[in-house]
Amino acid sequence: MKRFRKLIISMLTVALLSAFCIGQEGVYTYTSDPVYPTMAAPVTIYVNVLSEDVLNPAQTIDTDSTVTAYTGLITSLSAEPGNDWRNIVNTDWSDISLEMVKENDSIYSFTIADPTTFYGVDPSTKSVYRIAFIARGTSNGQVDGQTRNLYFEVFDSEPVGLLATQPAEPYASESVVITLNSEQSEDILGYTDTLYAYSGLVTTSSTSDSDWKFILEDWEVNNSKTRMLQVSDSIYRYYIYPDIHGFYDTEEAENIEKMGFIFRTKEDPYQQTPELYIDVTDTLTIQAPEGFETTETNIAPGIEVYPNPALDMIYIHLQLPVQGEVAFRIFDLQGKTIYESRYTVSEEKTLQVNLKDIPGIRNGLFLYSVETDDLKKTSKLLINN
Numbered sequence: 001m002k003r004f005r006k007l008i009i010s011m012l013t014v015a016l017l018s019a020f021c022i023g024q025e026g027v028y029t030y031t032s033d034p035v036y037p038t039m040a041a042p043v044t045i046y047v048n049v050l051s052e053d054v055l056n057p058a059q060t061i062d063t064d065s066t067v068t069a070y071t072g073l074i075t076s077l078s079a080e081p082g083n084d085w086r087n088i089v090n091t092d093w094s095d096i097s098l099e100m101v102k103e104n105d106s107i108y109s110f111t112i113a114d115p116t117t118f119y120g121v122d123p124s125t126k127s128v129y130r131i132a133f134i135a136r137g138t139s140n141g142q143v144d145g146q147t148r149n150l151y152f153e154v155f156d157s158e159p160v161g162l163l164a165t166q167p168a169e170p171y172a173s174e175s176v177v178i179t180l181n182s183e184q185s186e187d188i189l190g191y192t193d194t195l196y197a198y199s200g201l202v203t204t205s206s207t208s209d210s211d212w213k214f215i216l217e218d219w220e221v222n223n224s225k226t227r228m229l230q231v232s233d234s235i236y237r238y239y240i241y242p243d244i245h246g247f248y249d250t251e252e253a254e255n256i257e258k259m260g261f262i263f264r265t266k267e268d269p270y271q272q273t274p275e276l277y278i279d280v281t282d283t284l285t286i287q288a289p290e291g292f293e294t295t296e297t298n299i300a301p302g303i304e305v306y307p308n309p310a311l312d313m314i315y316i317h318l319q320l321p322v323q324g325e326v327a328f329r330i331f332d333l334q335g336k337t338i339y340e341s342r343y344t345v346s347e348e349k350t351l352q353v354n355l356k357d358i359p360g361i362r363n364g365l366f367l368y369s370v371e372t373d374d375l376k377k378t379s380k381l382l383i384n385n
Contacts, residue, residue, distance in 0.1 A: 027047075027048050027051045027053050027054045028045070028046065028047045028048065028054055028133075028147075028150050028152075029045075029046045030043055030044060030045045030046065030152050031043070031044050031046075032044070034158045035158070036153075036155045036157075036158050036159060036235075037115075037131070037152065037153070037154050037155065038115075038154065038155055038156065038157060039115045039116045039119075039121065039123045039128050039154060040115075040116060040123075041115075042111065042112065042113045042114070042115075043111075043112050043115060043131070043152070044109055044110070044111045044112075045069075045109065045110045045111075045112075045131070045133055045150075045152060046103070046107055046108070046109050047100070047107070047108050047109075047110075047133075047135040047147060047150065048106050048107055049061040049063060049067060049106060049107075049108055049135055049137070049147065050063065050105075050106040051106070054135075054147045054148065054150070055145070055146075055147055055148065056146055056147065056148045059145045059146055059147075060137075060145050061135070061136070061137035061144075061145040061146070061147075062137050062139065062144065062145065063102070063105060063106065063137075065137045065138055065139045065144065066096070066099055066137075066138045066139075067099070067100045067102070067108045067135055067136065067137055067138070068096040068097070068098050068099050068100060068135075068136050068138050068143075069098040069099075069100055069110045069133060069134070069135060069136070070088075070090050070093065070095075070098070070133070070134040070136060070146075071088070071089050071090070071098065071110075071131065071132060071133045071134070072085035072086060072087050072088035072089065072119070072132045073085065073086050073087045073119050073121060073128055073129075073130065073131060073132060073154075074086070074128075074129045074130035074131075074132055074151065075087070075121070075126050075127060075128050075129060076126045076127040076128075076129070076166075076167065076174055076175050076306075076307075077126055077304055077306060077317075078129075078175070078241075079241075079242055080241050080242065081129060081130065081175075081177075081239045081241055082149070082151075083149070085132045087119040087120055087121050089118065089119060089120075093143065094142075094143070096136070096138045096141065096143065098110070100135060108135060110133075110135075112131075115131070115154075123156075124311070125306060125307050125313065125315055126306055126307055127156075127166040127167045127177070128154050128166075129153070129154060129166060129177050129239070130151045130152060130153055130154055131151070131152040131154055132149060132150070132151055133149075133150045133151070133152065134146055134147055134148075134149060134150065135147045135150075153229075153231050153237060155179065156168070159179045159181045159235055160181065160184075161181065161184060162180065162181055162184040162185055162276075163178060163179070163180060163181075163276060163278065164178070164179045164181075165177070165178050165179075165278055166179075167307075169279070169281060169309070169384075170244065170259075170278060170279075170280050170281070171280070171281050171282075171308060171309055171382065172243065172244045172245055172255075172256045172280050172281065172282035173243050173244075173245065173282075173308065173379075174243055174244070174308070175239070175240060175241045175242055175243055176240040176244060176259075176278075177237055177238070177239055177240070178237065178238040178240070178261075178278070179235065179236070179237050180195070180228065180235070180236045180237075180238070180263055181234055181235055182195070182234045182235075182236065182263075183234040185263075185273050187271060187272060187273050187274065188263065188265065188271045188272070188273060191265055191271055192233040192234070193230075193265065193266060194227060194228070194230055194266055195228045195230070195236050195263050195264065195265065195266075196222055196226045196227055196228065196263070196264055196265075196266065197216075197226050197227075197228055197238055197261055197262075197263055197264075198215075198216075198217075198219055198226070198261070198262040198263075198264060199215070199216050199226075199248075199259065199260060199261045199262075200212030200213060200214055200215035200216065200248075200259075200260050201213050201214045201244075201248055201250070201254075201256050201257075201258070201259060201260065202256075202257045202258035202259075202260055202277070203250075203254040203255060203256055203257060204254055204255040204257065205254055206257070209258065209260070209275070209277060210260075210275065212260050213250075213254065214248040214249065214250050216248065219264075220268075222266060222267075228263070236263075240259075244256055244259065244280060244282075255282045256280045256282040257279070257280060257282070258277045258278060258279055258280055259277065259278045259280060260275055260276070260277055261273075261275070261276045261277075261278070262274070262275055262276070263276070281309065281382065302318060302319040302375070303316070303317075303318060303319075303370050303375060303377045304316070304317040304319075305317075305368065305370060305377070305379070305381075308379075308380075308381055308382060309382040309383065309384040310355060310381060310382070310383050310384070311355075311384065312354065312355055312356055313352055313353065313354055313355065314352070314353040314355065314381075315350055315351070315352055315353075316328055316350065316351040316352075316353070316370060317349075317350045317351075318345050318348065318349050318350070318351065319348050323345050323346055323347075323372075324344070324345065324372055324373050325342060325343070325344055325345075325372065325373070326342065326343045326344075326345050326351075326370065326371070326372050327340065327341070327342050327369075327370070327371045327372075328340070328341050328342075328343070328351070328353065328368070328369070328370050329368060329369050329371075330358070330361075330366050330367070330368050330381065331366060331367040331368065331369075332366060332367075333365060333366070333367065335367075338358065338360065338361070338366075339353070339358045339361070341353065355383060361383065362383070363383055363384055364382075364383060365380060365381070365382055365383075366380070366381045366382075366383060367379070367380055367381065368380075368381045
């Protein structure tokens with residue numbers, strides 16, 4: 001198996017020379033085995049807490065004090081790939097229990113032996129895209145100085161193919177992260193600078209795969225929406241948020257069948273890949289029964305239902321102000337109730353429904369609702385087990 005090149009971190013100590021760099025060189029890094037972190041293998045994070053590039057503006061960290069970690073995840077449930085952290089380990093900001101190890105005068109490390117257990121996440125129910133991390137100076141039991149938000153890319157597995165997606169089978173109402181391995185493309189092999197995505201959709205109104213709709217930008221446009229995140233010389237990632245319909249601004253006008261991409265270099269003369277396609281599952285055009293109005297976006301604050309498509313389990317995450325009696329129902333496309341459960345909730349809670357325990361449930365499209373005294377969320381649910 002071809003081994004990926006590692007980026008040598010010249011600004012760190014000898015102990016960190018094998019680190020694989022994410023972000024700015026010598027500022028914050030991680031090591032893991034395999035090289036590309038997954039939720040199933042240990043990872044160690046290193047932060048240079050004296051670097052001006054890593055610190056929040058006007059912040060300093062006293063390296064004679066204790067340095068602690070504040071950390072969570074960016075997942076497929078996050079509203080964006082930046083500030084919407086999920087599965088935060090600390091009980092609150094004042095929780096300084098996660099102490100970092102001092103490697104030298106400026107470098108501190110934090111080892112996560114079992115990321116899945118540490119963050120309390122089941123990767124089979126939601127995709128994990130990034131580890132989110134802040135290093136904080138602490139003195140007298142209080143936070144005194146901090147870094148900005150730092151992010152470390154997480155992969156389902158080592159990216160050995162040309163393209164990989166998280167989730168593996170994208171759903172049009174979900175966020176998606178695409179990983180490109182340029183070493184697997186003869187057209188851009190050896191190029192190590194920024195890449196950009198030229199992209200559109202193949203929909204039910206397309207006459208062929210090449211008849212793209214809702215093209216993001218003109219070919220030559222280099223901006224934040226077309227720029228790929230460069231992870232290393234050969235690995236690039238492309239974040240599609242909050243979901244495919246929203247990213248391409250379709251206004252949910254058409255059923256999406258595929259995402260189309262050409263990945264290209266920064267400027268003319270361009271190096272570029274051929275047209276590449278990623279299949280998409282979309283149930284937009286399937287109508288709900290009369291009187292059942294779906295809300296595809298989560299307009300009910302504090303209610304999340306995932307994963308969708310569902311396999312064996314459905315998770316209903318309830319955050320305050322959701323409290324009191326909660327009713328969860330699954331309907332067939334004729335509006336007939338095939339499952340109903342009621343719960344009493346007084347605090348943040350995640351409820352579980354085992355689909356295997358529902359008589360007569362099968363693969364296909366269903367409807368669901370989550371109702372409290374004040375809130376209601378209704379939407380479509382694809383079961384694919």
